Amino acid sequence: MATRTGQDGLSRERIVEAAIAMLDDGGESALTFRALSTRLKTGPGAIYWHVANKEELLAAAVQATLADVLRSDEADTTPRDAVRALALGMFDAIDRHPWIGGQLAGLASRSASMRIIERLGQQVQALGMPHHHQFFATSTLFSFILGVAGQNAANARARVAGKSRAELLGAEAAVWASLDPAEFPFLRGVAGQLGDHDDREQFLVGIDLILAGIGAAR
Amino acid sequence: MATRTGQDGLSRERIVEAAIAMLDDGGESALTFRALSTRLKTGPGAIYWHVANKEELLAAAVQATLADVLRSDEADTTPRDAVRALALGMFDAIDRHPWIGGQLAGLASRSASMRIIERLGQQVQALGMPHHHQFFATSTLFSFILGVAGQNAANARARVAGKSRAELLGAEAAVWASLDPAEFPFLRGVAGQLGDHDDREQFLVGIDLILAGIGAAR
DNA sequence: ATATCGCTGGAACGTCGTTCCAGAGGCAAG
DNA sequence: CTTGCCTCTGGAACGACGTTCCAGCGATAT
Numbered sequence: 001m002a003t004r005t006g007q008d009g010l011s012r013e014r015i016v017e018a019a020i021a022m023l024d025d026g027g028e029s030a031l032t033f034r035a036l037s038t039r040l041k042t043g044p045g046a047i048y049w050h051v052a053n054k055e056e057l058l059a060a061a062v063q064a065t066l067a068d069v070l071r072s073d074e075a076d077t078t079p080r081d082a083v084r085a086l087a088l089g090m091f092d093a094i095d096r097h098p099w100i101g102g103q104l105a106g107l108a109s110r111s112a113s114m115r116i117i118e119r120l121g122q123q124v125q126a127l128g129m130p131h132h133h134q135f136f137a138t139s140t141l142f143s144f145i146l147g148v149a150g151q152n153a154a155n156a157r158a159r160v161a162g163k164s165r166a167e168l169l170g171a172e173a174a175v176w177a178s179l180d181p182a183e184f185p186f187l188r189g190v191a192g193q194l195g196d197h198d199d200r201e202q203f204l205v206g207i208d209l210i211l212a213g214i215g216a217a218r
Numbered sequence: 219m220a221t222r223t224g225q226d227g228l229s230r231e232r233i234v235e236a237a238i239a240m241l242d243d244g245g246e247s248a249l250t251f252r253a254l255s256t257r258l259k260t261g262p263g264a265i266y267w268h269v270a271n272k273e274e275l276l277a278a279a280v281q282a283t284l285a286d287v288l289r290s291d292e293a294d295t296t297p298r299d300a301v302r303a304l305a306l307g308m309f310d311a312i313d314r315h316p317w318i319g320g321q322l323a324g325l326a327s328r329s330a331s332m333r334i335i336e337r338l339g340q341q342v343q344a345l346g347m348p349h350h351h352q353f354f355a356t357s358t359l360f361s362f363i364l365g366v367a368g369q370n371a372a373n374a375r376a377r378v379a380g381k382s383r384a385e386l387l388g389a390e391a392a393v394w395a396s397l398d399p400a401e402f403p404f405l406r407g408v409a410g411q412l413g414d415h416d417d418r419e420q421f422l423v424g425i426d427l428i429l430a431g432i433g434a435a436r
Numbered sequence: 437a438t439a440t441c442g443c444t445g446g447a448a449c450g451t452c453g454t455t456c457c458a459g460a461g462g463c464a465a466g
Numbered sequence: 467c468t469t470g471c472c473t474c475t476g477g478a479a480c481g482a483c484g485t486t487c488c489a490g491c492g493a494t495a496t
Contacts, residue, residue, distance in 0.1 A: 009474090010474080010475080032451085032452070032453085033452080033453065033454080034451085034452080034453095037476080037477095042475070042476060043475070043476030043477050043478090044453085044454080044455095044476080044477085045454090045455080045456080045457085045475070045476055045477070045478090046474070046475045046476055046477095047476095048454075048455080049473085049474060049475075050474095053453075053454075054453065054454090105365075105368040105369050105371070105372040106372045106375070107372060107375075107376045114394075114402070114405060117404075117405065118401075118402050118403075118404050118405050121404030121405065121408065122403070122404050125404060131407075132411070133423070134404070134407075134408060135408040135411040135412065135415065136415075136419075136420050136423040136424065136427075137423075137427060138404070138408075139420060139424070140362065140423065140424035140427050140428070142365075143362055143365035143366045143369065143424060144358065144361055144362045144365055144424075145365065146364075146365035146368055146369060147323075147360070147361035147362055147363065147364035147365030147366075147367075147368065148361045148365075149365075150323040150364055150365065150368045151323050151361065151364060153323070154323040154324045154325060157324070157325075158325045176332075183336075184332070184336050185336075185340070186335075186336050186339030186340050186343060186352075186356075187332060187335065187336050187339065189349075189352075190339065190352060190353040190356075193350070193353040194353065197353065197354075201354075202354050202357060205351070205354040205355075205358065206354065206357070206358035206361060206362075208431075209354075209355060209358050209428055209431035209432060209435065210358070210427055210428055210431055211431070212430070212431035212434040212435055213426075213427035213428055213429070213430035213431035213432075213434070214427060214431075215434070216430040216431070216433070216434050217427065217430055227443090228443080228444080250482080250483070250484085251483080251484065251485080252482080252483075252484095255445080255446095260444065260445060261444070261445030261446050261447090262445080262446085262484085262485080262486095263444070263445055263446070263447090263485090263486080263487080263488085264443070264444045264445055264446095265445095266485075266486080267442085267443060267444075268443095271484075271485075272484065272485090437496100438495100438496080439494105439495085439496075440493100440494080440495075440496090441492105441493090441494080441495095442491105442492095442493090442494100443490105443491085443492090443493105444489105444490085444491070444492100445488105445489100445490095445491100446487105446488095446489100447486105447487085447488090447489105448485105448486085448487080448488105449484105449485085449486075449487095450483105450484095450485090450486105451482105451483080451484090451485105452481105452482085452483070452484100453480105453481095453482090453483100454479105454480085454481090455478105455479085455480075455481105456477105456478085456479080456480095457476105457477095457478090457479105458475105458476100458477100458478105459474105459475085459476100460473105460474085460475075460476105461472105461473090461474090461475100462471105462472090462473085462474105463470100463471085463472085463473100464469100464470090464471085464472105465468105465469085465470085465471100466467105466468085466469075466470100
């Protein structure tokens, strides 16, 4: 039954690849060892020969998905532009694979996180931040990215069960617009901006805001 | 309305209270309808009479835990101090109940998030941010808080299975310190700061950095 | 006394991550 | 060629989970 040679052979690579595909179009809850084994035409037990458990599988999926972002190497631009480029690379990856947001904070993605922090830190250093503030400034950038990633993951989770981003956002904006003006003046005022803002632009403004803070603290 | 006599009567309040206690000392994975019903000396079915499902239970737990932070009302200080006070209140709540970090981004905590964003937004407005930038600046603050919360939750998850914060942090600092200097110069350089930094101070520096950025963009 | 109703708690269902194991197929030694 | 091992397979089974179902309790209303 089991053909050893050629494309039928299971491998960690094929498993991770299939896992990413399932996560991409079904969300985190769609990744199941049973569904995965069905897609790979095998049994759950076979997968465990190549992957220790689900946590390791998710970690490998994160690693593989972020590999491109982490490999990119642009030493030519200004530190500010380098941070923006790295952050935008992260955003695009998270936008394409929202499930990353739910995993990035975990211990399983430690090595990916370390690489990201290293990149950010080098640029913060190049920005002229005093040494004893570099760590905090860098972790501020990283925490912000993590927060956006988490929100993205949560939004994607809601999307799987129901409507599109535009519908979801429109409904939320409508809620904000109909709030009590005495209690929620701010949300009411920005409901329109919530309704048609661009996530990527919003993210970049956040990065720029923190960079401006770093520039001011220099 | 036949209420059971005395303290044996189940109620949504008692259930949420017990759920928070279980989350606090066992982490997210410790909250189980079976364990919860054992603690309350009843069956799983009884709990479902008061609570629709686990998602609603978690949402109620978040709401109840953040109630104090959301109720606080200090209109006396400067906008900057108001943001710091609100953010620190959030941090302390998250620090005491790390499982919040895993839930706050979700749709289940929407009403709590709205209240927080409203508070932050009012202060950002008071800081003199131009109207069309207020939404982005506020969401930057919120995303940062969410990111820190998420990391806190992930750290707490690791702590349940193993060592204390000091041990975990020390081990991580040791890893950073022993990295290849050519590939990870930054992480190596800040390994010491990672080892003995104060989470609360780190958080506050992040808030101040964003506030400085807002000040610069005004 | 009887019927009604809010509420209880235990049994049961389907699904999950994970473990176990009988055995298939290739490879090296006899 | 035969034998034995060794890597890898895939299906069965286990315990725990969220959730549903329902027989029945005590208090109240008729």
